[in-house]
Amino acid sequence: MATIRDVAREAGVSIATVSRTLRDPDVVKPDTRAKVLATAERLAFRPSHLGRQLAERRHAAAGVVFPDLSGPYYADVVMGYESVAAEVGRSVLICSTRGRADVEKQVTEMAGRCDGLVVLGPAIPDALLRDLARQHVPLVLVARPTSPEQDSVSTAATASGHALVRHLLEDGARHLVFVGDPSTSPDVADRLAAVRQALEASPEPTTLTIHPVDDLDETHGRAAADALLAQPTHGGEPGTLPDALVCANDELALGVLTRLTEAGRDGEVRVTGWDDVMAARWAGLTTVRQPVRELGATAARLLEERLAGTRTTPRHEVLETELVVRTSSTLLGKDHA
Amino acid sequence: MATIRDVAREAGVSIATVSRTLRDPDVVKPDTRAKVLATAERLAFRPSHLGRQLAERRHAAAGVVFPDLSGPYYADVVMGYESVAAEVGRSVLICSTRGRADVEKQVTEMAGRCDGLVVLGPAIPDALLRDLARQHVPLVLVARPTSPEQDSVSTAATASGHALVRHLLEDGARHLVFVGDPSTSPDVADRLAAVRQALEASPEPTTLTIHPVDDLDETHGRAAADALLAQPTHGGEPGTLPDALVCANDELALGVLTRLTEAGRDGEVRVTGWDDVMAARWAGLTTVRQPVRELGATAARLLEERLAGTRTTPRHEVLETELVVRTSSTLLGKDHA
DNA sequence: CTGAAAGCGCTTACAG
DNA sequence: CTGAAAGCGCTTACAG
Numbered sequence: 055m056a057t058i059r060d061v062a063r064e065a066g067v068s069i070a071t072v073s074r075t076l077r078d079p080d081v082v083k084p085d086t087r088a089k090v091l092a093t094a095e096r097l098a099f100r101p102s103h104l105g106r107q108l109a110e111r112r113h114a115a116a117g118v119v120f121p122d123l124s125g126p127y128y129a130d131v132v133m134g135y136e137s138v139a140a141e142v143g144r145s146v147l148i149c150s151t152r153g154r155a156d157v158e159k160q161v162t163e164m165a166g167r168c169d170g171l172v173v174l175g176p177a178i179p180d181a182l183l184r185d186l187a188r189q190h191v192p193l194v195l196v197a198r199p200t201s202p203e204q205d206s207v208s209t210a211a212t213a214s215g216h217a218l219v220r221h222l223l224e225d226g227a228r229h230l231v232f233v234g235d236p237s238t239s240p241d242v243a244d245r246l247a248a249v250r251q252a253l254e255a256s257p258e259p260t261t262l263t264i265h266p267v268d269d270l271d272e273t274h275g276r277a278a279a280d281a282l283l284a285q286p287t288h289g290g291e292p293g294t295l296p297d298a299l300v301c302a303n304d305e306l307a308l309g310v311l312t313r314l315t316e317a318g319r320d321g322e323v324r325v326t327g328w329d330d331v332m333a334a335r336w337a338g339l340t341t342v343r344q345p346v347r348e349l350g351a352t353a354a355r356l357l358e359e360r361l362a363g364t365r366t367t368p369r370h371e372v373l374e375t376e377l378v379v380r381t382s383s384t385l386l387g388k389d390h391a
Numbered sequence: 392m393a394t395i396r397d398v399a400r401e402a403g404v405s406i407a408t409v410s411r412t413l414r415d416p417d418v419v420k421p422d423t424r425a426k427v428l429a430t431a432e433r434l435a436f437r438p439s440h441l442g443r444q445l446a447e448r449r450h451a452a453a454g455v456v457f458p459d460l461s462g463p464y465y466a467d468v469v470m471g472y473e474s475v476a477a478e479v480g481r482s483v484l485i486c487s488t489r490g491r492a493d494v495e496k497q498v499t500e501m502a503g504r505c506d507g508l509v510v511l512g513p514a515i516p517d518a519l520l521r522d523l524a525r526q527h528v529p530l531v532l533v534a535r536p537t538s539p540e541q542d543s544v545s546t547a548a549t550a551s552g553h554a555l556v557r558h559l560l561e562d563g564a565r566h567l568v569f570v571g572d573p574s575t576s577p578d579v580a581d582r583l584a585a586v587r588q589a590l591e592a593s594p595e596p597t598t599l600t601i602h603p604v605d606d607l608d609e610t611h612g613r614a615a616a617d618a619l620l621a622q623p624t625h626g627g628e629p630g631t632l633p634d635a636l637v638c639a640n641d642e643l644a645l646g647v648l649t650r651l652t653e654a655g656r657d658g659e660v661r662v663t664g665w666d667d668v669m670a671a672r673w674a675g676l677t678t679v680r681q682p683v684r685e686l687g688a689t690a691a692r693l694l695e696e697r698l699a700g701t702r703t704t705p706r707h708e709v710l711e712t713e714l715v716v717r718t719s720s721t722l723l724g725k726d727h728a
Numbered sequence: 729c730t731g732a733a734a735g736c737g738c739t740t741a742c743a744g
Numbered sequence: 745c746t747g748a749a750a751g752c753g754c755t756t757a758c759a760g
Contacts, residue, residue: 057737068747073739098526103503103736104450108441108752115484115504123466124669133460136487142499145504147452150473160477166440167452167482189435214621266747272669312673332461332609333670336649394753410755420729442753445736511736 058105065093072315075099077318099371115145116357117164118350119347120174122152125271131174131196134350142358143302144169151177158182163230165191169361172196172353176239192360194353198240200370205360207352207371209344211241215248217377218300218326218342219256225384227297227324228260233278233310234302235266242302244268245342249300259342263296270302275309283317298324298383307339311382325382340383393434395442402430413438420656450484453694454501455687457511459489462608462642463668464683468511468533471687479695481506488514495519506698509533509690513576529697532688537707542697544689544708547682548578552585554714555637555663555679556593562660562721564634565597570615570647571639572603579607579639582665582679586637600633604713607639612646620654635661635720641668644676648719662719677720681712 057214062069067090075082075090082090089106093099107113118135120128132148139146149164161178162185165171170192173183186193193204200206222230236243245291246264253260265282267274282295301307307327327334330343352371360367399406404427408623412419412427430436444450455472457465469485476483486501488494498515499522502508507529510520523530530541537543559567567590573580583601590597602619604611619632636642644664651657664671667680689708696702 059737069738070740070748071746074746077739081745086745100503102445102500102737104441104445104448105752106739108439108445108737108754109739111439111441123460123470124463126461129460132485133487136485140486140491143500145501146485148469148473148485149477150470154477162437163480164482166437259749272673276673309673336609336613336646371721396753406754407732407756408730411730414755418729423729439753442736443755445738445753446755448736 056099057104058099058101060097061090061094061099064097065090099106101280112361113145113167114143115147115168116170116172116354116361117147117149117254118167118172118174119149119151119161119164119177122150127303127329128174130346131350131353134347134352135172135354136350137347138351138354138358139148142354144354144358152188158185161186165189170194170357172350172357173198175241179370192357194357194360196349196353202370203368205356205368205370207349207356207373208241209349209373209375210290211244211342211375212248212251214342214375214377215245216252216255219249219252220323221340221377222298222300222326222383223256223258223260223378225324227385228258229263229264229297230260230300231265231282231296231298232300232302233265233267233275233306234270235268236264238268238270245302265299267302267306271305271308272312275301275306275311276313277309278306279310279313279317283313283319295319295323297385298326301325301327301329304329304334304339304341307341307382308333308337311337324385327382330378334378335380338381340376340380341378343378345373348373392439395435395438397434398427398431398436401434402427441605444699446593447610449698450482450504450506451480451679452484452504453507453509453691453698454484454486455509455511455690456486456498456514458487458514459487463670464640464642464666464689465511468690471684471689472509472691473687474684475688475691475695481691481695486493495522498523507531507694509534509687509694512578522680523710529694531694531697533686533690537708540705542693542707544693544710545578546685546686546710546712548581548679548712549585549588551679551712551714552582553589553592555677556586556589558677558714559635559637559661559663559720560593560595560597562661564722565595566600566634567597567637568600568602568619568633569637569639570602570604570612570643571607572605573601574616577606577689582639602636604639604643609646609649611637612643612648613650614646615643616647616650616654620650620656625655632656633658634722636665638662638664640664641666641671641678641727642674644673644678644719645670648674648676658722661722664719667715672717675718677717678715680715681711682710685710 058069058072061072075087076238123129136146149160172194175197195206197208234242236246253262267278304327327339330341334341395406395409398409412424460466473483486497509531513535532543534545571579573583590599604615641664644662664676664678667678671678
C-alpha cells in the first residue's frame with residue numbers, strides 16, 4: 055500500500071501538497087496538481103481512512119442498533135437508513151441486541167467507532183441510553199419515546215388507531231382483543247393507547263381484553279390464535295370468538311390468520327395488523343401503513359444534520375400513517391347473512 | 392474525552408505505562424497498575440479506537456456486502472455473521488448493492504475501513520471481486536462460486552435437488568417448470584443444474600421448462616403464477632397446468648402458492664421452494680432446508696482465521712441441505728381420486 | 729518494571 | 745502556491 059509519503063517523494067513535492075491536491079485541488083498550481091495526480095494514480099494511492107480520521111477526529115461512520123433482522127420491519131428501517139448514509143458518504147456499522155448478554159459492552163464499543171448512533175425501538179435499555187447521552191454521543195431514536203433533548207423519529211399511532219377502531223365498530227365489532235404486550239415496545243404501547251382511547255370515546259358499550267405475547271412474530275401470532283380458539287368464552291358470549299383481534303403488528307396478525315384458516319375458523323373474527331408489510335397485501339390484512347424505510351432514512355438525515363452541526367436544537371419527526379382496509383377486518387357481507 | 396496523556400499525567404507515569412496497564416496488566420508492577428487503573432476509571436478514559444487502530448494498523452472490523460435485506464434470506468445470513476463477529480470483537484460494516492449505481496465506489500470505500508470483506512451471493516460483479524482480490528483484500532465468498540484461492544462457504548444443492556426431483560417423480564409429476572433465472576444468482580444456477588441432472592437421470596420421459604423471473608421475491612412468484620395460469624398449454628397437455636413448479640427459492644414459491652389459492656387452482660399443481668424460511672412451514676411448502684444463519688456464521692469464522700493468520704490456505708466450506716417434504720408437492724391423496 | 733522516542737498515515741495552521 | 749512542522753491518540757521496540 056502506497057502512503058502519502060511515497061506519492062510525495064515520487065512526485066517531488068511535500069506530503070502537504072499531496073494532501074491538498076487530493077482534498078482541495080484548486081488551491082494547488084495546475085502542473086503540480088497534474089504531477090501529483092499522475093503519481094497517485096500510478097502508485098494506486100488510496101488515502102488511509104485511519105490516518106485521515108485520526109487527523110480529522112471524526113469517523114465518518116454511524117452505528118445502528120436494533121433488536122434483530124428476522125422480521126421485515128427492522129430490516130427495512132436499516133435499509134432506509136443505509137441508503138441515505140451511503141449517499142452522504144457515511145459508513146454504517148450494525149449491532150443487534152436481541153438475546154445478547156453483553157449489550158452494554160457491544161454498544162459502548164460501537165459508540166467508540168462512530169460519530170453517532172441510531173437506536174431502533176426497544177433495542178437497548180433506558181439506562182444505557184442515558185449513559186450514551188451523558189457521554190455526548192449524538193443519538194437519534196427511532197420509534198421510541200425520547201426525552202425532549204434527543205432527536206427522534208417515529209410514526210403517528212393515534213389518528214390511524216382511532217380510524218381502525220371506528221372501522222371495526224362500524225362493522226359491528228364490540229368485543230375486541232388486543233394481541234401484544236405494551237411493555238415489549240413503545241410502539242406497541244402507543245398502538246394500544248390509541249385503540250383504548252377510541253373505544254372509550256365510543257357511545258357503544260365495548261370491551262377490550264389484552265392478550266399479551268412475548269414476541270411480535272408469526273409464531274407468537276399462531277400461538278395467540280390457538281389460545282383464543284381454546285378459550286371457551288369471549289366478551290361475555292360463551293363459545294364464541296371475540297369480535298375482533300387487533301394485533302400489535304402484521305407479523306402477529308399473519309400468524310393469527312394462518313392459524314385461523316388452518317382451524318377452519320377464519321371469517322369468524324375480524325383481524326387487523328399494523329405496519330403494512332409486503333405480505334399483508336396478499337393476505338388481505340387490514341392494517342395501518344407506516345413508512346418503514348422512510349423511518350430509517352429520516353433518522354439518517356437527522357443524524358447528518360446533527361453531526362454536520364447544521365442543527366443544534368433537537369427535532370422530533372413524526373411520520374404519518376394511514377389505515378388500509380382490506381378483507382380481514384370485515385364480517386358483514388361475508389358468511390354473516 | 393480524556394486521552395492517554397491525561398491519564399499518564401494524573402497518574403504520574405508515562406503514556407507507555409498507561410498503555411501497558413490496559414493491554415497487558417501483568418507486565419506492570421501491582422501498585423503502578425492500581426494507580427493507573429484508578430486514574431483511568433476516574434477520568435472515564437476510553438482508549439480511542441482511531442489511535443489504537445492506526446498504531447496497530449488494523450481496523451478490527453469487517454464488512455459484509457449483500458444485495459438487500461428485504462427478504463428473510465440475506466437478513467438471516469447477516470445475523471449469523473454479525474453474531475459471530477460480535478463474539479470475537481470485530482465490528483460489522485454493511486453495504487447493500489441492489490439498485491445502486493456506485494457499487495464499486497461504495498465497496499472500495501468500505502474495503503478501506505475493514506480488515507476483510509464478506510460478499511453474499513450476487514452482491515457485486517465479478518470484475519470488482521477480482522479488483523479486491525488483486526488489492527489483497529481478505530475475502531470470503533458466500534453462496535457464490537469462487538476461484539480456488541478464495542475462501543468460500545456455500546450450501547450443497549445437488550443431493551437435495553436430486554431428492555426433490557425424485558420425490559416429484561414418485562408423486563407422478565412428469566412436466567416440470569423451473570421458476571427462476573439461473574443468471575440472477577449462482578445459487579439459482581446450481582439448483583437448476585441439480586434439477587436438470589436428476590431429470591436426465593430419470594428413466595421416465597420428462598420435460599423441463601424454465602420460467603425466468605427478474606427477482607426472487609413473492610411479487611415475482613405471484614406474477615409467475617399468473618403467467619402460468621394464463622398460458623393455455625403445458626407439457627403437451629392442452630388446458631392444464633404443468634405437473635410441478637420448482638421455484639428457485641421459498642419467496643417465489645410462497646408467491647406462487649398465494650396466487651394459486653386466490654385463483655382457486657391450488658392443489659392442481661405441485662409447488663416446491665428452496666431455503667426453508669420461517670413461512671414455508673406454515674404454508675406447507677415442500678422445500679430444501681439450508682442452514683442460512685450458519686452460512687453467515689461460517690463466513691465469519693473463515694474470515695477470522697484468515698485475518699488472525701491461523702490459516703493461510705483457502706478453504707471451501709459446503710454446508711449440507713436437506714429435503715423437507717410438506718404438502719405443497721403432493722397431488723396424490725388430495726382431490727386426485 | 730518503566731520511560732523516552734519513534735512511528736502509524738494523515739491534516740492543517742503557520743511561514744515564506 | 746508550497747514546505748516544514750506539529751499534532752491527532754495510540755503502540756511498541758529499545759534502553760535502562
